[in-house]
Amino acid sequence: MSLLVIGSVALDTIETPFGKVQETLGGSAVYFSCAASYFTDVSLVAVVGEDFPQKHLDILKKREIDTSGLTISPGNTFRWTGEYGFDLNEAKTIDTQLNVFEKFQPALNEKQKTKDFVFLANIDPDLQKSVLHQMQQPKFAASDTMNFWIERKNASLKSLLKNIDTLLINEAEVRQFGQEANIFKAARKILSWGPKSLIVKRGEYGSLTFHEHSIFSAPAYPLEMVFDPTGAGDSFAGGFMGFLAKSGKLNMENIKRAVVFGSVMASFAVETFSLERLANLDENKIFKRYRELHKMVCFEDFTD
Amino acid sequence: MSLLVIGSVALDTIETPFGKVQETLGGSAVYFSCAASYFTDVSLVAVVGEDFPQKHLDILKKREIDTSGLTISPGNTFRWTGEYGFDLNEAKTIDTQLNVFEKFQPALNEKQKTKDFVFLANIDPDLQKSVLHQMQQPKFAASDTMNFWIERKNASLKSLLKNIDTLLINEAEVRQFGQEANIFKAARKILSWGPKSLIVKRGEYGSLTFHEHSIFSAPAYPLEMVFDPTGAGDSFAGGFMGFLAKSGKLNMENIKRAVVFGSVMASFAVETFSLERLANLDENKIFKRYRELHKMVCFEDFTD
Numbered sequence: 001m002s003l004l005v006i007g008s009v010a011l012d013t014i015e016t017p018f019g020k021v022q023e024t025l026g027g028s029a030v031y032f033s034c035a036a037s038y039f040t041d042v043s044l045v046a047v048v049g050e051d052f053p054q055k056h057l058d059i060l061k062k063r064e065i066d067t068s069g070l071t072i073s074p075g076n077t078f079r080w081t082g083e084y085g086f087d088l089n090e091a092k093t094i095d096t097q098l099n100v101f102e103k104f105q106p107a108l109n110e111k112q113k114t115k116d117f118v119f120l121a122n123i124d125p126d127l128q129k130s131v132l133h134q135m136q137q138p139k140f141a142a143s144d145t146m147n148f149w150i151e152r153k154n155a156s157l158k159s160l161l162k163n164i165d166t167l168l169i170n171e172a173e174v175r176q177f178g179q180e181a182n183i184f185k186a187a188r189k190i191l192s193w194g195p196k197s198l199i200v201k202r203g204e205y206g207s208l209t210f211h212e213h214s215i216f217s218a219p220a221y222p223l224e225m226v227f228d229p230t231g232a233g234d235s236f237a238g239g240f241m242g243f244l245a246k247s248g249k250l251n252m253e254n255i256k257r258a259v260v261f262g263s264v265m266a267s268f269a270v271e272t273f274s275l276e277r278l279a280n281l282d283e284n285k286i287f288k289r290y291r292e293l294h295k296m297v298c299f300e301d302f303t304d
Numbered sequence: 305m306s307l308l309v310i311g312s313v314a315l316d317t318i319e320t321p322f323g324k325v326q327e328t329l330g331g332s333a334v335y336f337s338c339a340a341s342y343f344t345d346v347s348l349v350a351v352v353g354e355d356f357p358q359k360h361l362d363i364l365k366k367r368e369i370d371t372s373g374l375t376i377s378p379g380n381t382f383r384w385t386g387e388y389g390f391d392l393n394e395a396k397t398i399d400t401q402l403n404v405f406e407k408f409q410p411a412l413n414e415k416q417k418t419k420d421f422v423f424l425a426n427i428d429p430d431l432q433k434s435v436l437h438q439m440q441q442p443k444f445a446a447s448d449t450m451n452f453w454i455e456r457k458n459a460s461l462k463s464l465l466k467n468i469d470t471l472l473i474n475e476a477e478v479r480q481f482g483q484e485a486n487i488f489k490a491a492r493k494i495l496s497w498g499p500k501s502l503i504v505k506r507g508e509y510g511s512l513t514f515h516e517h518s519i520f521s522a523p524a525y526p527l528e529m530v531f532d533p534t535g536a537g538d539s540f541a542g543g544f545m546g547f548l549a550k551s552g553k554l555n556m557e558n559i560k561r562a563v564v565f566g567s568v569m570a571s572f573a574v575e576t577f578s579l580e581r582l583a584n585l586d587e588n589k590i591f592k593r594y595r596e597l598h599k600m601v602c603f604e605d606f607t608d
Binding site: 184215291 | 561591
């Protein structure tokens with residue numbers, strides 16, 4: 001089934017303990033659509049400025065991502081500058097220049113409105129709601145958010161939750177949003193506000209998925225070298241939704257598989273800067289890591 | 305098969321955000337042997353002072369733990385005072401009184417020397433080595449340690465590793481011992497020093513087990529209320545070794561199961577102070593959590 005993502009396209013300047021890169025291709029919609037493109041057709045709705053380099057567009061086109069929803073507005077592209085220390089779990093933002101992204105008002109065309117699966121990447125929850133209202137009953141809608149919106153637009157975020165299937169947020173945000181130190185209590189509270197499932201991203205510790213009365217725990221793929229964690233969460237979301245959209249089935253068994261593909265795609269994203277690795281994969285490489293994760297967590301139940 | 309543990313028996317005074325308890329039964333050998341006692345026969349080698357309360361002994365005897373190796377020495381029992389904040393992953397030590405534990409020199413009797421499985425809880429690595437030398441070729445030996453010994457007795461610890469099967473330590477200690485920020489690199493280095501496997505305890509994030517060329521990731525059992533984390537690691541070790549000793553098989557499939565029983569036993573330990581819950585279980589309760597963890601992590605591999 002077809003998949004739509006609304007989010008950011010950015011020029012990232014990043015420093016990690018292992019290197020530095022300037023104005024490389026980044027943004028939530030970019031990582032998401034690239035990861036999802038291995039599973040299904042993806043269309044992207046986002047905005048860039050007139051300075052956006054053609055070579056970056058070419059990367060997306062090579063992955064056959066539908067960029068017809070990428071508006072080129074007068075002005076400059078959104079820029080983010082960040083750095084990571086040896087604790088790669090946390091980015092330090094050095095500079096943010098919203099530029100054309102500040103006035104981003106996503107308007108869907110008729111084709112985009114009829115997509116079956118939609119991912120609302122981390123933007124203002126009022127914008128996420130406006131996108132959702134434009135859609136004609138998507139089969140599955142998921143959203144991301146961040147501490148900034150949990151603080152500033154709490155009510156708006158809660159009202160969005162009534163209409164989405166899955167919320168993906170990180171561990172600290174779950175505690176903050178649910179106002180509970182215990183993650184399981186916090187998750188239960190957030191689920192009571194509407195979404196059918198909640199995926200808690202825990203960085204190197206993997207993820208916890210809460211769906212109806214089930215919990216699924218998945219590890220991160222083991223990597224001896226994490227080069228740059230930027231885009232891990234959006235690549236996870238892309239693998240997750242890409243697989244779900246491909247299969248179309250929304251039962252727990254399939255959600256589990258989708259989460260594991262999320263882990264796999266995130267692992268490729270963090271091995272290099274930008275999309276260097278994520279944009280150059282094939283099915284064999286992806287399935288290999290999926291099988292390795294299977295071996296890494298499954299054990300026999302002999303107690304019945 | 306029979307199981308022997310060498311470690312501490314302590315009187316713990318603990319404060320957590322949920323309550324306070326004074327001079328309750330604690331110590332590594334206590335949590336370990338209580339957790340293991342649901343799986344196999346356990347003998348304990350430790351020392352207490354003349355002040356050690358009979359009621360605490362009764363708890364161990366009720367679990368049919370062989371306490372004939374518990375020496376009562378002139379003086380006072382080892383006392384530990386600690387507190388936890390809402391971040392239950394880290395204990396703050398307020399006071400330590402080693403008392404009779406300071407001169408602890410475990411001497412095994414003929415029966416103890418022939419045990420098949422031995423756990424060397426967190427004590428001076430020179431003492432751990434001396435115990436191991438007294439044993440007559442145990443089938444399986446595992447040990448714990450801590451940052452203090454990694455700093456002060458590094459060479460001694462490394463030489464111990466040549467003769468043990470499994471080292472269990474926490475995540476920060478793996479990084480410290482292996483001198484690598486990346487946990488997989490650190491684990492590989494530690495394994496090169498001798499042990500067949502390494503179990504990395506990650507608190508609420510579960511554990512990673514490295515065995516030959518395999519990695520097994522197990523989550524912590526999901527709890528909405530962690531009351532007191534004291535003893536979690538030793539209870540984990542008790543479940544792990546108790547199950548291994550019971551089954552006697554040391555292949556990867558069995559090690560995986562043993563680790564999951566470790567998670568289960570740790571989860572019971574942290575739900576109350578001391579052994580309140582851990583000493584009052586039955587096979588049904590233990591197997592129920594094992595099955596729940598199975599459901600929580602296993603997923604289908606459909607990619608072959």
